[in-house]
Amino acid sequence: MRLHIEAAIDFPEEEIDFLADPVLLRQSGELIESVSCLLTDARRGQRLTDGLHVVLIGKPNAGKSSLMNALAGRARAIVTEIAGTTRDTLIEDIDLEGASITLVDTAGIRDSTDPIEQEGVRRARAELARADLALIVLAPGDEPALAALLDEAPATASVLVVRNKMDLGLDATPLLRGLDTIEISARTGAGLDDLRRRLCQLSGVGEGSEGSCSARARHVDALERVAACLAQAEARFRFDRAGELAAEELRLAQKALSEITGDYTADDLLGAIFSSFCIGK
Ligand SMILES: Nc1nc2c(ncn2[C@@H]2O[C@H](COP(=O)(O)OP(=O)(O)O)[C@@H](O)[C@H]2O)c(=O)[nH]1
Ligand SMILES: [Mg+2]
Structure with a gap:
């Protein structure tokens, strides 16, 4: 031309x-x-080479760190019932059936006057900017925060909503339709296999990956x-x-x-x- x-x-x-x-x-x-x-x-190809960058966000106490630990198979992050326990970003590389995945646990995104927590929130946003997948963790009752959390996810990232604490047996309020959603309990492990499968899919493993170039x-x-x-x-x-x-x-x-x-x-x-x-x- x-x-x-x-x-x-x-x-x-x-x-x-x-x-x-x-x-x-x-x-x-x-x-x-x-x-x-x-x-x-x-x-x-890039996701296969570099791994899927997955950033967990949600309100404090949604169970992000519990989910990180469950996926990592070890107590990587400190979990307590005290909101604001995670203040720094924690990074853990895991391998799911050949898919390399980088999990990033973040401080709950919320307005805070505590300078340490503010820095945590800033770091969470920086990690989000380069996320392939924003994993929004919702505990029962967190639904009103969903819109703001969706706003935090960059346009370039996929979004998966993980509804946690299903073991509490509370009825989950319906979310906006069209959102990719999975129900789990980080405590009992219910739904985690489903979640692992979704993560594998998103990382491109198994979908004719042999044809993709290693970009x-x-x-x-x-x-x-x-x-x-x-x-x-x-x-x-x-x-x-x-x-x-x-x-x-x-x-x-x-x-x-x-x-x-x-x-x-x-x-x-x-x-x-x-x-x-x-x-x-
Ligand atoms: N019942 C129940 N409690 C959970 C579950 N996941 C986390 N928790 C509890 O919720 C609290 C906050 O968990 P944490 O992982 O620190 O939340 P984070 O602030 O989002 O990182 C802790 O007391 C956890 O034990 C779950 O699946 N079921
Ligand atoms: Mg935490």
Whole structure:
């Protein structure tokens, strides 16, 4: 696409068989589609390599630390009935049937005047920013806090609502529909196998993972920029009919792609143009 657009811009006097617009639009649609597939694959690959970053949030005393301990299989975090027991973020790597998962236990997110707790809440939010999954832990009665907790989860993370303390036999208030929910008891272990299965699924293990590429965060990041530039290029072309602006977006897309594939310079492009078209020098 760059070849044709740039050739048309640089050599307007040549009789170049410039691709008709519908063809370019079709090509750019195909390109956007394949980059999107690649991104899905790369994200899965990244989760397989780096592990799923799971951050537990919820009101104090919801049972986050109890759940962390139950999943870790050891008393990693201190558990007491005193709200505000966890003040720092605790990190534990676990392996679930080949899926590597990083669990992050956090201080309950709440307004506090205690400077230590405030710092804990700040750290919890920092961990959330890079979460693949926000695990919202709700004890019976915590339901009104759900909306605020959902707001804390970044748009890039999946959300799973874990309704804890089901052993108390209290009726759970229905939540918003469409939320991924699991009922457990961190105390008795009920529902934990279900939760482990969900975590495995989310980490990408078992879903045809052999096909995914072993991407790193920087690859995913570069591909996201490629996708954004391609979308811009298509918009410039489709809505503004501005070939020059589309060319610039395509250049930026290729530059981002070069971070993975190696540099593709202006000379490379010019070389490709001269070898594709018969241009008098
Ligand atoms: N009955 C019952 N109590 C629980 C359960 N999970 C945690 N707890 C209790 O709830 C209190 C707070 O637990 P903790 O894990 O420290 O909550 P956190 O503040 O969210 O980390 C403790 O007294 C726990 O023993 C559960 O599944 N059932
Ligand atoms: Mg805790």
